[in-house]
Amino acid sequence: MSNAHFPVLSLIIFLPLLGAIAVALSRNIRLAKSLTLLFAALELIATLVVVQLFNAEGNGFQLVEQQQWIPSLNIAYLLGIDGISVLFLPMSALLTLMAIIATWNSVQQLTRFHFALLLALEGITIGVFVALDMVLFLLFWELTLPPIFFLIGLWGIGSARRSAAIKYTMFMLFGGVPILFAIILLAVNHASVTGGSIPQDLAFSLPVLLATTVPDSLQALVFLLLLLGFAVKAPLVPFHTWLPTVAMEGPTQLTALLTGLKLGAFGIIRFAMPLAPSAAVQYSWVLGIFGAITLVYSALIALQQTNLRRLLAYASVSHVGLVIVGIASLNMQGIQGAIFQLLNFTMISGSLMLVAGFIQHRLGSTEVIHLGGLAKVMPRLGCFYFLFMLASIGLPGTSGFPAELLLLVSTLLAHPSISIAVLIGAILGAAYMLSFTRRAFFGPITQASVQQIQDLRPRELTLLCVSALIILGVGFFPNSVLRTNQVAAEAWLNRLMDQSVLENKKLAEPLQQQ
Numbered sequence: 001m002s003n004a005h006f007p008v009l010s011l012i013i014f015l016p017l018l019g020a021i022a023v024a025l026s027r028n029i030r031l032a033k034s035l036t037l038l039f040a041a042l043e044l045i046a047t048l049v050v051v052q053l054f055n056a057e058g059n060g061f062q063l064v065e066q067q068q069w070i071p072s073l074n075i076a077y078l079l080g081i082d083g084i085s086v087l088f089l090p091m092s093a094l095l096t097l098m099a100i101i102a103t104w105n106s107v108q109q110l111t112r113f114h115f116a117l118l119l120a121l122e123g124i125t126i127g128v129f130v131a132l133d134m135v136l137f138l139l140f141w142e143l144t145l146p147p148i149f150f151l152i153g154l155w156g157i158g159s160a161r162r163s164a165a166i167k168y169t170m171f172m173l174f175g176g177v178p179i180l181f182a183i184i185l186l187a188v189n190h191a192s193v194t195g196g197s198i199p200q201d202l203a204f205s206l207p208v209l210l211a212t213t214v215p216d217s218l219q220a221l222v223f224l225l226l227l228l229g230f231a232v233k234a235p236l237v238p239f240h241t242w243l244p245t246v247a248m249e250g251p252t253q254l255t256a257l258l259t260g261l262k263l264g265a266f267g268i269i270r271f272a273m274p275l276a277p278s279a280a281v282q283y284s285w286v287l288g289i290f291g292a293i294t295l296v297y298s299a300l301i302a303l304q305q306t307n308l309r310r311l312l313a314y315a316s317v318s319h320v321g322l323v324i325v326g327i328a329s330l331n332m333q334g335i336q337g338a339i340f341q342l343l344n345f346t347m348i349s350g351s352l353m354l355v356a357g358f359i360q361h362r363l364g365s366t367e368v369i370h371l372g373g374l375a376k377v378m379p380r381l382g383c384f385y386f387l388f389m390l391a392s393i394g395l396p397g398t399s400g401f402p403a404e405l406l407l408l409v410s411t412l413l414a415h416p417s418i419s420i421a422v423l424i425g426a427i428l429g430a431a432y433m434l435s436f437t438r439r440a441f442f443g444p445i446t447q448a449s450v451q452q453i454q455d456l457r458p459r460e461l462t463l464l465c466v467s468a469l470i471i472l473g474v475g476f477f478p479n480s481v482l483r484t485n486q487v488a489a490e491a492w493l494n495r496l497m498d499q500s501v502l503e504n505k506k507l508a509e510p511l512q513q514q
């Protein structure tokens with residue numbers, strides 16, 4: 001690990017939180033908006049500085065910050081980044097900035113509170129990506145609940161928004177319980193393995209826990225608990241029902257953040273697989289089947305949708321299933337493809353949901369029956385929608401293509417039978433996106449409200465241009481992403497493969513003795 005000379009990771013956590021306080025205490029709405037934009041822009045610049053400071057060829061965690069927090073339990077304020085997490089920082093900051101700009105004039109009540117919550121959620125989300133102490137991680141994980149609860153309940157666009165806020169909160173609280181139990185089991189195991197006592201020798205540091213031997217019997221339980229907790233947030237079938245509900249009832253800017261930032265899938269990569277490597281290898285085929293079911297089932301449900309927001313929610317769930325299949329492949333193509341696809345979610349899924357928000361704000365609906373002929377009256381929005389839609393189904397030249405290609409190749413190499421589900425999912429993905437596009441954007445204009453609709457405003461055009469340039473740039477130059485996470489991905493994979501070799505040796509010893 002390399003320590004930071006300046007606490008830059010703390011800066012990118014607390015800068016939005018300070019901005020949230022400043023916005024909440026501002027004297028008028030105009031000043032609050034200006035402060036929100038300022039702090040969001042500064043946060044994006046700060047995260048880009050972190051990427052610049054990161055050494056892609058270095059091993060282990062970098063820019064590490066460590067301070068005692070609860071010494072009696074060995075809980076520390078421990079932060080750090082590696083190739084797996086570093087690019088999520090600027091992407092999270094950019095998507096938050098886009099969400100703020102997209103809702104610049106659409107929020108009419110409690111405006112200061114709304115923008116303060118968005119900034120607070122940004123800082124907390126950054127904390128999830130950089131926390132290396134398990135208790136600190138869980139703290140940030142749970143702290144995402146209050147801002148999201150209020151954002152859904154107060155600014156949701158559906159009549160059942162308060163019920164949706166409660167549903168989301170209950171799902172997330174349920175998911176946090178198994179994660180907490182897994183953390184406690186790992187900490188107690190460290191004290192037991194080192195011959196120490198409790199609570200003096202408990203350990204919650206991720207680097208320490210990665211270096212601690214976990215018995216195979218305990219690994220299975222830890223892996224199951226972590227997988228269960230992260231599957232709720234990802235979300236995976238059957239824990240996915242909260243996302244379509246939030247997409248229909250909640251504000252579109254928040255839904256863009258929830259579909260774009262897949263913290264649950266990140267948790268599986270960061271914690272579940274490395275902390276229980278033997279169990280992860282042993283049950284990788286189960287994880288692959290779990291992902292394949294999520295992929296195909298959600299795609300079939302998306303095929304029946306008539307509302308763009310609900311369609312995008314199910315499409316997001318289906319793409320998470322593809323990521324899980326890639327993780328379960330246990331090869332370089334799979335892990336790099338999974339990270340690549342998670343980064344794609346930020347721009348592609350987030351941008352599509354923002355486009356749905358623009359339509360919702362103008363027409364009051366995203367039901368296909370209220371649309372039709374949108375491309376004729378909104379050509380600029382239509383062009384961006386087509387690009388993001390084609391990127392979501394993996395069109396060559398967009399960032400979706402290299403990610404899906406890596407995931408498909410990884411599945412063919414590791415689980416040829418599951419690759420059939422991946423191909424079916426890709427076909428269904430193209431079917432539901434193209435079918436809805438044909439009905440909503442082409443054909444005759446049947447609604448008078450569509451005939452009078454306004455195309456993209458300058459600020460909306462600008463933010464979608466930024467997203468489009470990133471999608472095209474990464475699509476033509478995918479190595480810019482792959483090079484950043486290559487060393488970390490190799491270390492991640494080697495840890496699992498080393499455990500696989502040890503497991504095979506254990507199984508072979510009784511046969512050799514015979």
